[in-house]
Amino acid sequence: MRIVDTHLHLVHMDHFTYPWLGGAGALNRAWPAEAFAAEAQKLGIEAALHMEVDVAEADMEAETRYALEVNPLVVGAIAACRPESPDFPGYLDRLAALKGVKGFRRILHTSPDELSQGQLFRANLRRLADRHLPFDLCVLSKQLPVGRALVESCPEVQFVLDHCGVPDVAAQALDPWRREIKALAALPNVAAKISGIVAYAGPDWTTATLRPFVEHIIESFGWDRVVWGSDYPVLTLTADLARWVAATQEIVAGASPDEQAKLFHRNAERIYRL
Template identity: 30%
Template sequence: MKKYDSHVHFWDTTKLDYPWLTDIPELNRSFLPESYLNEIGDDDIAGCIFVQCDAISSQNLVEVEWVEDYANKFSFIKGIVAAAPIEIGEKVRPIIEELNEKKLVKGVRRLLQGEDADFALNHNFLKGIKVLQEFDIPFDICIKGDKQMATVEKLINKFENQVFILDHCGKPNLAKNEIKNWEKQLKLIGQNENVYCKLSGLLTEMNSAENTSTLLSVFDIIFESFGIDRILFGSDWPVCQLGGGYQKWLGVVDEYLNTFSIEEQSKVYATNTMKAYQLI
């Protein structure tokens, strides 16, 4: 079955600066499209979405142009989720205008996981989202755990015509099995038809010794919250290597989707990503 991977990172530590990598030695080297193809092996990837990698902010546009060059060589790179400083409000307009001129830019992300819980409700941040909405560009939400989930729900409720894509299911605290509040908030967020959820990044949130079968009940919560039409398969490569790698994650997802129809599987693995990022 052909797949569209909704969440892939590439980085080159010789060309751009990624301060966060110094704390993760396993990832503190270059990861390029060639390595991604080697990792996925025989898996039938028809396309992927590159997601910004938190390079220093002065390199946001450089990162986009760097990926554009790679997309000329690797046709499976179908879209870019670019970094943009949404929190500067109306001043972000010229940046969004420039990104909008680039045909590969299909979304924008401003990482929230390291910010205060109410960061995304700041007056200027809301103005920035309003600018994004004018250009009909989806916004990827990357947060950490249930403390930020309530904020995200409030943000989403203010912009019913803006497409939001929740990265890594909101990063529940699976390592400590503290998911009750996350479950409650996820179900509230999932009630909004303008929100998609990436089925990605969960292995790295688990205790490494924990059996992956415990994820299946977590998947139940996710599918109950969003339904079959708004869940996107994503590998979170190469970060997924911290939790066992691409093939391990794919195996868990395959196991869960095994009882779904071919049409339903195709939605999760391809169609929903194409729809969310306006590839179709």
Template identity: 30%
Template sequence: MIIVDAHQHYWQPSRGDYGWLADAPASLRRSFLPVDLLAERKAAGVTFSVLVQAAPTEQETRYLFELARHDPAVIGVVGWVDMEADDVGARIDALIHAGDGLLCGLRPMVQDMADPDWLAKPSLDRAFDCIQERCLSFDALVGMPHLSALCRRLRRHPQLKVVLDHAGKPAIGDGRFDQWTAWIDELSQHPPLHCKLSGLLTLLGEPMHEDAIEPYVADLFAHFGAARLIWGSDWPVLTTHASFSHWLTVALNLTERYAPGSQADVFAANAARFYARDIAAAKTRLNMPAAS
């Protein structure tokens, strides 16, 4: 089975634009580059990946394009753009040109913003118009404080192709299930919205067992179904709690439990469709048989 990791990162701290790393676990404050993932990804049986921004600069997005050109498994890049810039359309066009087919979406780092209503600001309307006009996707990196603003944004842009990163970061450690599932219920009413089955293990508090994520996964399948869930590793953030292969196995087992027979969709087809990636062409680039 072809597996697409729809959410992984590379970063190089010496570039100087990863401000959030200062407060991250010490194990993450080093470079994570293709050479660090290649063997682990191959051993887990993951064929392709979508590379997601980790710094709020357009320069980092261009850096990811360069890394992607040296990692043939990368089939797309979700980048960053200054969405409040007056020339946001020209900036997006410049990134599309620089990516030469790699740019498939954009992601502001909303979780790090002090204003929980930022996503709903009317001043962002032009940026979201441009994202839709360029047929790009929007990755919503939000936590529960931002879900209300996200719902308001979706009412203003009902055709926006959006994916909720890490299931909206439920407060698993605090056990606040009801509040989170109420937001998921509202968000799931937006047909174009997909949700990433990613980042859940890193939300566990100590000494919680990983089984604590199961009610959340069950709720995601109940609300979105197998057709709108997309698996991602969130590597290397994942490494603070589990190995690449372990999270993949956990996610495969949970998918088979709550949506039997849908693994090909959750672990490949949904990501390819959502991000408009040509898997057949990617196979050819890797010299893989077309039917594999």
């Protein structure tokens, strides 16, 4: 099955500053495109979208430009942004003009809940609709109601929920996560990304550990509104790329070839306009 990876992080410490990496343990090193590509292509990953890596704000635009040229496997970039800034419209104009910019993200899971509730933030985010550019929604499980309010406030914008809404997989904390996912999935302008959950699963996870979370996402959003992402290199905290690919494939093995194609590449190609 051909795979499009919608969530690849690359770290180039010789080019950019990553303030958060100082406290990130084993992740605090370079993660170049060549190493990922060598592993990914053996697993059927034929294309990837670079996901912004929360670089220093001064480096955001340069990170996006660099990612678009870094490796043939990287076919586009989801750029960092600051919708709360009055300068956002000009920033959007510059980046949207770049061939290969496929969406935007503003990290919310480490930000105050009030950030995405601001009128300027929401008004600026609505500017994405006319450009057909999605916004990746990265919130913690406890912030899912905050994320839902943002999605409701921008009904013309396509959202993609990152990392299944960051459930506590290690504790098997299915509730109230399941209820909040159902409520979010009731909104037609949001899709879900099956990614990231191995980092929250603990070091001894098995496919059975992940299964109820992946299956609930698919049941809630349906096969037309799910995409797949590696969350490389964050996944290396508890696994490797091959193990995550194999686990996902095992979980959806009972689905039809058409349904699997939607998850692994077709929906990504539509939502991100690849």
